[in-house]
Amino acid sequence: MDSPLAVFSSAGAGALLVAGTLYCLFAFLLGPVEKNSNPAVNLSGGSIAAGNVRDKYEFRRPKETVRVTDKVPDFVDTFYNLVTDIYEWGWGQSFHFSPPVPGKSDGEASKLHELMIVDLIGARPGDRILDVGCGIGGPMRTIAAHSGANVVGITINDYQVNRARTHNKKAGLDKQCDVVQGNFLAMPFPSNSFDGAYSIEATCHAPKLEEVYAEIFRVLKPGALYTSYDWITTEKYRPEEDAEIIQGIERGNALPGLRSYSDITAAAREVGFEVVRVRDLAREPTTARWLEVGRMTYWRNHVPWWSRLKFGRIAYWRNHIVVSVLAAVGVAPKGTVDVHEMLCKTAEYLTKGGEKGIFSPMHMILCRKPAEK
């Protein structure tokens, strides 16, 4: 017969195994994609009280995209209250796409995409750089840490300001990174006060691109550079055939209307910028090759940006179950399931837009504010 000690230790080992398995399953189901980010149990409605999330979601479900210009910033603010926690949990601290890089994880590829900005605008230690539409500050932290520059971010959404500040502090970058709540169409900064600026997948929220570009132009010092990665329709877009996909992208991402690639250069020139370089970073090269930008060399290959969305199908199901359970037991606000479902559809439209080659989320433009004579 087994000694009581042996029975106890084998029962203990069994219990430990079950507890360990449950813990791993729990961490797998609820944990964020990025270390030190937001677990599923923290899903909230941003600055919207939990009881009002469903009403707010109903409000943001118009058939047509919002096009009433002066209502756009409020609408976008509500949108980010609803999606910020889900984005952070399911995607990470950087709310943008990036070209996959062989041998690198999604997170590393995303950082490389952000680091290219340091080279493009020539950010140096001590510079004051503006991040237009900074989200919760993933790119800002990468850029500040790598360049030694001080980065000031602006976002319309108060909840994102708090998340960004929390992460800046955790990363020990709160001295270098500052975040303010405000509208990028009327920024609370003096003219000629920044050494450089960038925006990543943010200016597509502006009802008129000229308005946000004019503000960026105003706050930059003469001679300073600005680069933007923006969402656009490509030359392959045919409204008669592709309108449903493009409207699906607009609806699911709170966009007042996607612009064509040619509108970007025109808007930059209209406000007075010199256009230095334009390139669609989503373009699928036929062969793998190196892309030279400034001092650094970046590897590009033919895996497209939307592959990260496509490979996520199983993850969406897992996330859908997690969100449904958390909403049912009252941990996540009611309405979170609708928001998550909307994001699943958005992912499909984005993938279709990418596959058809009619849409790009990374049209890059590099501009200079002319130096004073």
Ligand SMILES: C=C(CC[C@@H](C)[C@H]1CC[C@H]2C3=CC[C@H]4[C@H](C)[C@@H](O)CC[C@]4(C)[C@H]3CC[C@]12C)C(C)C
């Ligand atoms: C620039 C913008 C946002 C771009 C992306 C960061 C987000 C666009 C679509 C989002 C997602 C779609 C599917 C979600 C999934 C169903 C969920 O389980 C986990 C999060 C998603 C993957 C989510 C993550 C962020 C996006 C990829 C716009 C708004 C201008």
Ligand SMILES: C[S@@+](CC[C@H](N)C(=O)[O-])C[C@H]1O[C@@H](n2cnc3c(N)ncnc32)[C@H](O)[C@@H]1O
């Ligand atoms: C898709 S997120 C990108 C965030 C960040 N650039 C990143 O890559 O992680 C778009 C950002 O633009 C901001 N934004 C949209 N419209 C804005 C406005 N009118 N004023 C200020 N910020 C705005 C949103 O609040 C959000 O932070």
